Amino acid sequence: MATGAIRIGLNAKRARTAWLFLAPSLLVLFAVALWPLGRTFLFSFTDAFLTEPDIYAYIGLENYFTLFEDALWWQSVRNTLYFTVVSVSIETALGLAIALLLNAHMSGRGFMRAVILIPWSIPVVVSARMWQWMLHDQFGILNHVLKLMGVIDHGIAWTANPDLVMPVIIAVDVWITTPFMVLLILAGLQMLPKSIYEAASIDGVSEWRQFTALTLPLLAPSIAVAVLFRLLDALRMFDLSFVLSSNSDDTKTVSIYAREVLVNFQDMGVGSAASAAIFLMIAVVTAIYVTVFRLNRKLLGV
Amino acid sequence: MSGIDLINVVKRFGALTVIDGVDLAIAEGEFVVFVGPSGCGKSTLLRMIAGLEEISDGELRIAGSRMNETPPAKRNIAMVFQSYALYPHMNVERNLGFALETARLPAAEIRERVTKAAKFLKIDHLLDRRPAQLSGGQQQRVAIGRALVRQQKLFLFDEPLSNLDADLRMEMRVEIARIHREVKATTVYVTHDQMEAMTLADRIVVLKDGRIAQVGTPMELYERPANRFVAGFIGSPRMNFLPGMLVREGEESVLSLAGGRHRLSAHDYAGDVSLGIRPEDLILGGGDATLEAEVLLVEPLGGESLVHLNVGDGRSIVAKAQGRPEIRPGATTVVGWNHTRAHLFDKDERALNPRGA
Numbered sequence: 001m002a003t004g005a006i007r008i009g010l011n012a013k014r015a016r017t018a019w020l021f022l023a024p025s026l027l028v029l030f031a032v033a034l035w036p037l038g039r040t041f042l043f044s045f046t047d048a049f050l051t052e053p054d055i056y057a058y059i060g061l062e063n064y065f066t067l068f069e070d071a072l073w074w075q076s077v078r079n080t081l082y083f084t085v086v087s088v089s090i091e092t093a094l095g096l097a098i099a100l101l102l103n104a105h106m107s108g109r110g111f112m113r114a115v116i117l118i119p120w121s122i123p124v125v126v127s128a129r130m131w132q133w134m135l136h137d138q139f140g141i142l143n144h145v146l147k148l149m150g151v152i153d154h155g156i157a158w159t160a161n162p163d164l165v166m167p168v169i170i171a172v173d174v175w176i177t178t179p180f181m182v183l184l185i186l187a188g189l190q191m192l193p194k195s196i197y198e199a200a201s202i203d204g205v206s207e208w209r210q211f212t213a214l215t216l217p218l219l220a221p222s223i224a225v226a227v228l229f230r231l232l233d234a235l236r237m238f239d240l241s242f243v244l245s246s247n248s249d250d251t252k253t254v255s256i257y258a259r260e261v262l263v264n265f266q267d268m269g270v271g272s273a274a275s276a277a278i279f280l281m282i283a284v285v286t287a288i289y290v291t292v293f294r295l296n297r298k299l300l301g302v
Numbered sequence: 303m304s305g306i307d308l309i310n311v312v313k314r315f316g317a318l319t320v321i322d323g324v325d326l327a328i329a330e331g332e333f334v335v336f337v338g339p340s341g342c343g344k345s346t347l348l349r350m351i352a353g354l355e356e357i358s359d360g361e362l363r364i365a366g367s368r369m370n371e372t373p374p375a376k377r378n379i380a381m382v383f384q385s386y387a388l389y390p391h392m393n394v395e396r397n398l399g400f401a402l403e404t405a406r407l408p409a410a411e412i413r414e415r416v417t418k419a420a421k422f423l424k425i426d427h428l429l430d431r432r433p434a435q436l437s438g439g440q441q442q443r444v445a446i447g448r449a450l451v452r453q454q455k456l457f458l459f460d461e462p463l464s465n466l467d468a469d470l471r472m473e474m475r476v477e478i479a480r481i482h483r484e485v486k487a488t489t490v491y492v493t494h495d496q497m498e499a500m501t502l503a504d505r506i507v508v509l510k511d512g513r514i515a516q517v518g519t520p521m522e523l524y525e526r527p528a529n530r531f532v533a534g535f536i537g538s539p540r541m542n543f544l545p546g547m548l549v550r551e552g553e554e555s556v557l558s559l560a561g562g563r564h565r566l567s568a569h570d571y572a573g574d575v576s577l578g579i580r581p582e583d584l585i586l587g588g589g590d591a592t593l594e595a596e597v598l599l600v601e602p603l604g605g606e607s608l609v610h611l612n613v614g615d616g617r618s619i620v621a622k623a624q625g626r627p628e629i630r631p632g633a634t635t636v637v638g639w640n641h642t643r644a645h646l647f648d649k650d651e652r653a654l655n656p657r658g659a
């Protein structure tokens with residue numbers, strides 16, 4: 001009894017200290033995240049305009065009806081989900097492959113690890129501009145090289161062709177963010193105990209089965225976290241699409257849509273409704289993802 | 303068929319030579335134990351046999367064929383790792399069965415072998431747990447079980463019992479001996495524990511700094527250590543050493559110690575020596591040769607006692623006595639030994655034998 005009481009006392013004290021240390025950051029978080037978020041939700045139920053944000057009336061769910069009746073909104077939702085699924089899948093597969101390669105013992109891997117980070121370290125807008133130039137239909141290096149090689153004879157309008165622009169944006173995103181995946185997965189790989197691979201190799205377990213039965217399940221938590229980060233990032237993608245193809249409806253993401261309504265049309269009500277919808281969409285996707293992953297882990301016994 | 307031959311085997315890590323020319327022939331079905339101080343290369347040598355460390359020089363043969371380039375999986379061995387190396391995401395049952403699963407054995411057979419091994423190792427109530435939910439000793443038993451179920455011709459153990467308590471350790475030692483009697487698999491076993499080495503081994507290999515200091519049956523090593531290192535390493539408490547000088551006098555040799563001169567049969571060697579006598583060979587109050595000694599401390603161990611004695615020059619030796627001798631610290635006594643139980647080592651620490659012996 002007595003020790004139990006002491007332990008509870010200790011834990012409570014620890015918890016109090018923890019809250020004390022957390023308080024400042026919670027305050028800041030509230031000021032810069034929760035407050036604006038709350039305001040956004042509030043405005044989504046009003047008819048406010050950006051020109052005079054102080055004068056508004058509550059109009060219930062009307063903004064949401066407007067939003068959900070707009071075909072362009074649904075297209076941007078589709079674009080965003082398509083971009084997210086395709087780019088994150090490619091980045092995960094590629095990131096895993098490169099991480100495995102880098103984890104193998106080969107000379108110069110320290111150098112490779114540093115080099116591979118370069119695309120990630122460049123600001124996205126800069127990368128996007130750079131790619132825009134490289135992809136330019138007349139002066140771009142890509143078309144130039146393809147022409148030299150005789151693959152094409154006219155420059156391809158990479159970012160103007162509606163069939164090409166989404167694949168191009170996905171390709172550039174893969175170029176930019178695969179290093180991030182590599183790094184997170186590599187960190188996970190290096191935490192795996194070496195000795196289990198020795199045991200497996202003595203027990204006659206093939207390299208492929210070592211990969212599927214040992215590496216993948218043990219790496220799953222690392223991959224899951226990396227994918228979650230990328231998922232959240234991709235769902236609110238803005239800059240790449242905005243720079244490479246700002247006006248195309250084929251690559252309009254929900255973030256671009258929200259900005260358009262808010263800034264171009266000055267409609268704070270519908271803009272806020274769009275922002276709130278984006279927030280909910282990301283929350284739902286995250287919740288589904290985390291739940292599915294938890295269930296999976298339970299099933300696999302990982 | 304599955305003997306192991308090590309022929310002048312060398313292991314270098316960069317400039318560091320860790321195994322420095324080891325020659326050893328292990329017969330089929332033999333139980334060989336590697337002992338030696340920490341860092342002497344026991345694990346490295348074992349890992350070279352397993353194929354986990356490349357062999358820098360020399361040759362390894364298993365069942366007569368060269369194995370230097372053969373991958374571990376093709377050497378038909380089962381190994382228990384010093385660090386257990388259990389699969390952290392699998393429960394005990396899958397850990398035990400994983401290799402069999404990989405070898406595509408029928409499920410019924412896998413279950414039978416796993417159940418048998420688990421019962422035998424007293425881990426059958428833990429089959430659903432994952433390694434992180436086991437104690438060190440339980441993990442170690444799972445590791446042994448994982449090697450057992452594979453039923454290979456060659457067993458490698460790297461300190462498999464080091465984390466068990468005394469009772470369990472003795473029990474497992476007996477079990478390992480029993481398994482070996484039944485399965486007759488060639489076994490190489492690394493340990494720090496003298497008792498394990500003495501009781502399990504057909505032959506013991508004493509390693510020092512990557513070389514073999516001596517190979518022999520447990521009794522050979524105990525009775526006739528080839529050098530001072532082996533003499534000190536085998537036996538517990540360790541052998542007492544006293545410095546002395548050996549000179550020839552006609553048909554005899556004379557050993558001069560700090561406490562007196564002793565006539566011995568003729569040795570070819572003359573010069574500085576150390577005299578080695580095991581604690582259990584020292585006799586309080588008698589013997590062929592005797593020394594005056596002051597009692598420092600008496601440690602009763604139950605059936606016997608360790609008596610720490612000062613024999614002058616601040617040198618202390620330990621004698622093992624039956625029961626509880628009636629002497630008190632501070633008292634003076636006489637301690638002696640029989641010449642047949644004494645060991646002499648020359649200044650290069652090699653064992654000396656009388657001429658003709």
Ligand SMILES: Nc1ncnc2c1ncn2[C@@H]1O[C@H](COP(=O)(O)OP(=O)(O)OP(=O)(O)O)[C@@H](O)[C@H]1O
Nearest residue numbers: 315318320338339340341342343344345346347384
């Ligand atoms: N990968 C390595 N690189 C460099 N040196 C190593 C490596 N592995 C082992 N060594 C060195 O080789 C020597 C022998 O190591 P080993 O692990 O075989 O010792 P051991 O006899 O098993 O010791 P212990 O009883 O403590 O387990 C040690 O000095 C160790 O530092």
Ligand SMILES: [Mg+2]
Nearest residue numbers: 344345346384
């Ligand atoms: Mg070792």
